[in-house]
Amino acid sequence: MDQILDLHPEDFDVTVEPAVTRKTLNAYLRDTGLWFPVDPGADASLCGMAATSASGTNAVRYGTMRENVINLEVVLADGTIVHTAGKGRRPRKTSAGYNLTNLFVGSEGTLGIITKTTLRLYGIPEATVSAVCSFASVQAAVDSTVQILQAGVPIARIEFLDDVMMDACNRFSSLSYPVVPTLFLEFHGSERSLEEQVNVTEEITQSNEGSDFQWARDAETRSRLWRARHDAWYAAQALRPGCKAYSTDVCVPLSRLPQIIVETKEDLMESKLTGPIAGHVGDGNFHCLMVVDPSDPDELHRVHLFTERLGSEDLELGLICPDHRPVFLGLASVPLSFPEMFFLDISSLMLVFRGLNFFFFIFLTCKQVFFPFLLPSLLKPVCAALHGKGYLHDGGLKFLKSSCLSSAIKVLLT
């Protein structure tokens, strides 16, 4: 299943099978002048990226997988093959029917296995310019980001690396960037529009006392300039050899970004943890890469508490906790995201669950997996959330926690 099927250059879409990776697709498309811009970093399988709703550095301008998957062919638990937008259909937009495509995007295999993805393509940018700008403080860097976006600059990539991360990158890649909060920027467009974009951005960064731009236009210099950002993961691990890295993923409204990053850094210092920060600040999303010694239980415990605080702070600030890297947080993300979903609207969620017959198929056919593993981690925060909101009295809470799980489900869903 490694074929690239049905390329329609004039319609800007292509259908791929699961073994096709992002770089393979872009190499195949190079003669057509099109590319697929969602870039989560690794050379990931496109269907896998659909399953995890991958995002990445280009999301600020081109969107994440949710915005760029047009149709999916999915195999459900009972073997039924579903085409989420209709068989062979590839409309650029639709108002007809339920948005099943986006139900499966990000479902991480819990609802079905994706066997074909139809993707939206974009034109390769005429010209690309990269720049790096240092700031005296996190506040200044993040303020610049907010202002750049508000000025309407269609910036392609805007990445933030904090001073700890810059230090790590300098050491790992033998670079000599100043060890301060830094923004890595990339602009796409025609020659003339680039000039305008860059001028507006430079004015903004300079008004926030940012350093002069370090520039690059041609491919070789651009990749040298961005090496720091690309090697961030390895640089973070190299800070403490022998330790493991644990990535967190937090997304908040842009206006809250300066506050949460500053608070996170303070928390890290108080908890004595190593956590360089790198982030797609254009989306209000940042990763705190925790570097921990797996043999130190106290440190592991502090990391666990820190991430819980991070997650709940994030929820307080009012937004989702996205996770497109289940490799690290995996099912651990489920307890954090479900309460958030339940805060929103339990009744409408229940309605959706009832309406989806195949969801029950999962319940019924995969009981052995679902009940012992997923359900306990689901139920604990769900009960807490419901209790906190006053939906469950104490007796009900006790009943749910103690009784047979299948009757608990019946209670919840009726």
Add this chain to the structure above:
Amino acid sequence: MSGRVLVGVKRVIDYAVKIRVKPDHSGVVTDGVKHSMNPFCEIAVEEAVKLKEKKLMKEVVVVSCGPQQSQETIRTALAMGADRGIHVEVSGKDYETLGPLQVSKILAALAKKEDAQLIILGKQAIDDDCNQTGQMTAALLDWPQGTFASEVSLEKDGIKVVREIDGGLETIKISTPAVLTADLRLNTPRYATLPNIMKAKKKKIANVKPADLGVDLTSRLEVLRVDEPPQRQAGMKVETVDDLVSKLKDAGKV
């Protein structure tokens, strides 16, 4: 120094495709297989376009020898910045036996006809790996050659070429007109962007027959058989270093 650059491009099976040998062992399967421009030819086109952008050369003319589909390859080169194309029509039996000698005769004839100052080719094609066309063209024209070029700079009294050779890098100075063949590290070819692809549709591609150039396409080579490389044998695991050494001695490798 101003003038015309002739760039040769070849349409080959895309580098990412898994090659399969035909059941009758007469060649490889090409029907329905993705084809694109030879990667070294892309580097050659990029170098020519760069020279034009630096105003060192006036016009970039792209040439390809092959069937109707070669025109797509020429269009890609036009989208990268070439000015016009020449499609030398060679199809059927002639195309199957088309090799470096015939192509170099065609390029030599075209260079004289178009009054070219410079010919830039890829060092070799990824389907036949001949690495002969550039050298043969230079010989036919009696022009100097700068092959395996990893750096090219046009100077007042000639061209300085840094060549990649087995021992390292060799720098030579050759006079113009000359033939250059591009090696991997010469440059990074640009992507053809949509606006440029649109513009390229309007650029001219002239149609020429080998007979018009007075070239005889008969080949003195006959392909007898094409086979896949031998399958990779499974390896062996050994427990200790001594075991490894004795196994190597038995196999006569040490």
